[in-house]
Amino acid sequence: MVLNEGVLFAAMEDGSVLAWKSNSQSSNPEELAALEGHDSAVISLVIGANRLFSGSTDQTIRVWDLQTLECIQTLRGHNDSVTCLIFLFSGSSDKSLKIWGATENGSLEVIHEMKQESGIHSLNGISDTTKDQHILLCSTEDKIVHIYDLPSFAEKGRTFSKGQVLAVETGPGGLFFTGDSTGQLSVWKLD
Structure with missing residues (x-):
């Protein structure tokens, strides 16, 4: 919705x-x-x-x-x-x-x-305020969230989960949240 x-x-x-x-x-x-x-x-x-x-x-x-x-x-x-x-x-x-x-x-x-190496579940964007740069968060079926710098699409990092990450949401101050198929909610901070 x-x-x-x-x-x-x-x-x-x-x-x-x-x-x-x-x-x-x-x-x-x-x-x-x-x-x-x-x-x-x-x-x-x-x-x-x-x-x-x-x-x-x-x-x-x-x-x-x-x-x-x-x-x-x-x-x-x-x-x-x-x-x-x-x-x-x-x-x-x-x-x-x-x-x-x-x-x-x-x-x-x-x-x-x-x-990607597997299907894509979720996309979201976040700003890295320390570098005045936009970042794309891309969760895939292989339980990974890929973190890409925009507009270059250079991979900045990855997060790993126990289950497939079905949702990625962003928060203030470089925080983002992932929810996976095991029911686990994780809080991440851009570094």
Whole structure:
């Protein structure tokens, strides 16, 4: 699920994305729309640049206009489920991390790709304030979180877990948190 200006978007197994709007007269939100177009389960959502991006097991990413709730582009480039998205980055079970960029006509296409040794579960970004640098956190099926400097994609380090890291979240002061398939929550600090 993601929230944008009072609208909650939820990914659904039937390939749709449901949108609910808060109602000031009632504590119950009302369904605003069902965004349909994927052929199978939607498993990742992210908002950026006034767009909603949805990744699916149908191997595509759909780009939705947040004003009209219309699909304005379907991105194809993965050969397996699109498991995670952060703005203009996508990860997949096909072991690839793709970076998308705008063309002259405004459509998106793959501008860089990195292959991993196993499928990608989760992506997140964090800033290294000591070096004024952005960092990408990429968890893979082999129980590793890869830490990459951006924009060079040089690997800065790795963390290892007992189970597959299914979630990576960031916090203040260079902290990030991982949750793995064994139920363990770990707190990490950039060094």
